[in-house]
Every structure is written in structure tokens, then in C-alpha cells.
Amino acid sequence: DILDAVIKCKAAVAWAPRKPLVIEEIEVAPPQANEVRIKIVATSVCRSDLYCLLENLADICYPVVFGHEAAGIVESVGPGVTEFQPGDKVIPIFLSQCRECRFCKSPKTNHCENTSALLIREGMPGPPSRLSCKGKKLMLFGGTSTFSEYTVVNQIAVAKIDPAAPLDKVCLLGCGICTGYGAAVNVANVEPDSTCAVFGLGAVGLAAVMGCKAAGAKRIFAVDINPDKFEKAKVFGATDFVNPNDHSKPISQVLAEMTGGGVDYSLECVGNVEIMRSALESCVVGWGVSVIVGWTELKDLATRPVQLMVGRTWKGCLFGGFKSKDGVTQMVKAYLDKKVMVDEFITHNMTLDQINDAIELMKGGKCIRTVLSV
Ligand code: APR
Ligand code: ZN
Known part of the structure; x- marks a missing residue:
């Protein structure tokens, strides 16, 4: 059977941490039970791909194929798949929704017990990878x-997704966009006429700004050390x-005086524990809510307990x-109904072969998102 x-096919392989990715011919085995083989049409580079590549985290095994922000077309499906053709x-x-675990069944959380990142953390190997190169298995990053x-x-x-959606x-x-937007509308639960502050104006932070606006915030402070992001x-x-x-x-x-x-x-969209602390402490006492959106693995959080005792809430x-x-x-x-912006996040378009250039752009703070056509 041809399926x-x-x-x-081609893929950008990371053979070692902190090294440029290498475009290689890889082999992609057919989907097994409950799996879907996807032809990726467009993918973008997110800060988390970079973070994992540059920080040499214990969870990542090399060689690995990074990338977790993408869209494509189903090529074939394994046994037991009825939802896709x-x-x-x-x-x-990267976060699953199995619809069967205790988390998926609860309206209180979007967590899923079968999420690959969680499996790795609990010492299990994560989902199996069907990707290999030169006889070596490639780790399936983020699932x-x-x-x-x-x-x-x-x-x-x-x-x-809707067949009318432009994949690029x-x-x-x-x-990135769901992460930032949802943090404002689902997690902070920003109210109409409120005052918000967003720390970090990459795609995640800009999406958080968009979420605050959609929720009816009357003032939205945009905080970044790179003034090119303000426009x-x-x-x-x-x-x-x-x-x-x-x-x-x-x-x-400064924010307390201005407000x-x-x-x-407040929403922290950088991934820096010092900024998480200042985002919390920028909230008003009594009811201020601060949401941690940025990600870091390497440092612990700190604040004085009284900062919470006075009525602030710290969430992630x-x-x-x-x-x-x-x-x-x-x-x-x-997006198709023009209720959220997406095109505005795209500052560069490239091809998968140019992935190292896209990584350099993000490292230098020169892009919001680069979309790679695959
Ligand atoms: N104060 C304010 N802003 C800062 C600071 C700081 N001290 N340091 C960096 N920034 C800004 C950068 O200038 C940049 O505009 O934070 C922004 C981060 O944006 P990107 O690097 O484009 O990252 P993004 O993809 O938006 O992800 C942000 O969310 O999902 C997580 O892992 C991701 O932790 C990362 C965060
Ligand atoms: Zn689940």
C-alpha cells in the first residue's frame, strides 16, 4: 500500500545544542495507531525553539527536529484515527487534548494528562518518533x-481547521498567538475598563495586548527594553x-505612579524571573492579577509573601x-471572521532552507515572526 x-524528505536537524541546524534528508515512517502523518506547509520559529536549542535543557535529546508552530495537510492516518482524513x-x-483524562474532562484546566512534555518530565520517553536520519532516531520535539x-x-x-484557512x-x-491572547482573555480574565500591563512585546506579548484590548481594557501599558517594538x-x-x-x-x-x-x-511575556516579579509587584493591591506567560526552566521565582498577602493573585x-x-x-x-489579527505578526517570510537566518533574526530581536514555507 502506497500509504x-x-x-x-527534507528537515532541519539539530545534531547538537547551540549549533546551526542542518538541512538533511530524513525518513518519516508511516503513522502507527492513533497517529497522523502531516505534510507541513508553513512553520514559524518561536522563542521556545530557540530557548531549547541554546540552553541545552535536560529534556531534549539530540539529534532532534525542533518546531512546534505550524500548519499542514494530513497525508495519511494510522489505525484508529477517525477524526482525520x-x-x-x-x-x-505541543499541548494535547485527549478528551478522556481527568484534566480534559474538567472545565477548570486546559491541561491534558497525555501531553508529551508532561510524559518526558515524569521520566517517560514521550511520544515515539517516526523520524530518523542516517540510521538515528530524531527526537520528536514538543510532540x-x-x-x-x-x-x-x-x-x-x-x-x-477550516479548509478556507491560509496555512501560511x-x-x-x-x-504564540493563542498563548498570549488566551492568557489575557481566559486566564487573567481581563475585565472591561480595566488597566493592564504587558511585559515583553514579542509575538506572545503582542497577542496578550490584543487579548486585553478584545476584553475591553481601557489602558494597556506595553513594556519592552527594545523601543522598536512600540509601534x-x-x-x-x-x-x-x-x-x-x-x-x-x-x-x-513607575507603573504605580502612572496608574x-x-x-x-499584568502579563509577563518574556520568560525572565526578575520580570515575573516586577509584573506581580506592578499590580494593584486588593485585586491585581499577574499571569506568567513566558517560560524559563533554569531559575526559581521570588517575591516577599506580603506581596500576595495584600490581595494580589499570581497565576501561570x-x-x-x-x-x-x-x-x-x-x-x-x-481569524477568518476578522475577530483576531494574525497577518500583523508576520514580519518576514522565508523558506525552510533559510531557517538559520530566521533563528538569527529572532536572536537579534529583529522580527516578530518569520514564517517559513516548507
Ligand atoms: N523587560 C521588558 N521586555 C524585555 C526584557 C525586559 N527586561 N527583556 C527582553 N524583553 C523583550 C524583548 O525585547 C522582546 O521584545 O521581550 C520580548 C520577547 O519576545 P520574543 O523574543 O519575540 O519571544 P516570544 O516568541 O514572544 O516569546 C516570549 O513566551 O512562550 C514564551 O518561550 C516563550 O518565554 C518566551 C516568551
Ligand atoms: Zn487529556
Whole structure:
């Protein structure tokens, strides 16, 4: 059967941490039970890919194919897959939604007990990889590995999307935009007429700004040490712009003075524990809510207990609190209905062969998102 064939195709392989990726011919085995083989059409580079490549985290085994923000078309499906057919437009997601575990069944969380990242953390090998190169297995990063012409993903981590969706745009809904937007609307639960502050204006932070605006915030402070980001933040709804480098006082104090005591909601979209602390302390006492959106593995958080005792709430979320499959499908629809912006996040378009250039752009803070056509 032709569908059972191993596919030979191109992928960007990371052979070792901190080294450029190498475009290689890889082999992609057919999907096994409950798996979907996807032809990736577009993928973008997210800060988390870079973070894993540069920090040499224990969870990552080399060689690996990074990439977890992408869109594609189902090529074939394994036994037991009824939700997908060849030709379906899909977005793979690093956070699964199995619909059967205690978390999936609860409206209180978007966590899924069968998520690959969680499996790795608990000492299990994560989902099996169908990707190999020169006789070596390639680790399936995030359960997705999208820096490849083809990948194989468990069906619990694949969202079916509207066939009208342009894949070279909606690929961004596979991670960054849902992460930031959802953090504001689902997790902070930003209220109309409130005051918000977003720390870090990459794609995640800009999406958080867009979420605050959609939720009816009347003032949105955009905070970044790179002033080139402010113009874009305005497009998404930011009303005030603060560069910490322009102030000698702690930024929490600056924001407290500008708002008469602090913001109602703050969102940390950098991935730095010092900024997480200042985001919390920028919130007003009594009811301020601060959400950790950025990611870091290497440092512990700190604040004085009294900062919480006075009535602030400190929260965190993955994938913006969206039940992953449902959320992606909804957000694609919202984009097609012109209720959320996506195109505005794309600053560069390249091909998969140029992935190292895309990585350099992000390292240098020169892009919001680069979409790679695969
Ligand atoms: N204060 C304010 N902003 C800062 C600071 C700082 N001290 N340091 C860096 N920034 C800004 C950068 O200038 C940049 O604009 O944070 C922004 C981060 O954006 P990107 O690097 O483009 O990252 P992004 O893809 O948006 O991801 C942000 O979310 O999902 C996580 O892993 C991801 O932790 C990362 C975060
Ligand atoms: Zn689940």
C-alpha cells in the first residue's frame, strides 16, 4: 500500500545544542495507531525553539527536529484515527487534548494528562518518533517536530481547521498567538475598563495586548527594553509605552505612579524571573492579577509573601488556558471572521532552507515572526 511507504524528505536537524541546524534528508515512517502523518506547509520559529536549542535543557535529546508552530495537510492516518482524513487542513499542538483524562474532562484546566512534555518530565520517553536520519532516531520535539516537510503526530495533539484557512498565516495559531491572547482573555480574565500591563512585546506579548484590548481594557501599558517594538504594540491596542531603560526606579514603581497604585492585570511575556516579579509587584493591591506567560526552566521565582498577602493573585498558564484542539479551531475561525489579527505578526517570510537566518533574526530581536514555507 502506497500509504504505508516511508517518506524521504527534507528537515532541519539539530545534531547538537547551540549549533546551526542542518538541512538533511530524513525518513518519516508511516503513522502507527492513533497517529497522523502531516505534510507541513508553513512553520514559524518561536522563542521556545530557540530557548531549547541554546540552553541545552535536560529534556531534549539530540539529534532532534525542533518546531512546534505550524500548519499542514494530513497525508495519511494510522489505525484508529477517525477524526482525520488525507487532505484535511490541520495544526499540530505541543499541548494535547485527549478528551478522556481527568484534566480534559474538567472545565477548570486546559491541561491534558497525555501531553508529551508532561510524559518526558515524569521520566517517560514521550511520544515515539517516526523520524530518523542516517540510521538515528530524531527526537520528536514538543510532540510535533515541524521543521520538516513531513512529521507524525498523535491525533490527540492535532486540531482540524477550516479548509478556507491560509496555512501560511494560521500556522502562528499553533503557539504564540493563542498563548498570549488566551492568557489575557481566559486566564487573567481581563475585565472591561480595566488597566493592564504587558511585559515583553514579542509575538506572545503582542497577542496578550490584543487579548486585553478584545476584553475591553481601557489602558494597556506595553513594556519592552527594545523601543522598536512600540509601534507594533500600538497596532494591537497598546495605549502607553514604557521602556525600563528610560527609568532609574523599579518599573513596578513607575507603573504605580502612572496608574494611581498599580494595574489591574499584568502579563509577563518574556520568560525572565526578575520580570515575573516586577509584573506581580506592578499590580494593584486588593485585586491585581499577574499571569506568567513566558517560560524559563533554569531559575526559581521570588517575591516577599506580603506581596500576595495584600490581595494580589499570581497565576501561570500553558497555551493561554485554551483547551488545545478546541482553542485552535476556534481561533482559526475567529481569524477568518476578522475577530483576531494574525497577518500583523508576520514580519518576514522565508523558506525552510533559510531557517538559520530566521533563528538569527529572532536572536537579534529583529522580527516578530518569520514564517517559513516548507
Ligand atoms: N523587560 C521588558 N521586555 C524585555 C526584557 C525586559 N527586561 N527583556 C527582553 N524583553 C523583550 C524583548 O525585547 C522582546 O521584545 O521581550 C520580548 C520577547 O519576545 P520574543 O523574543 O519575540 O519571544 P516570544 O516568541 O514572544 O516569546 C516570549 O513566551 O512562550 C514564551 O518561550 C516563550 O518565554 C518566551 C516568551
Ligand atoms: Zn487529556
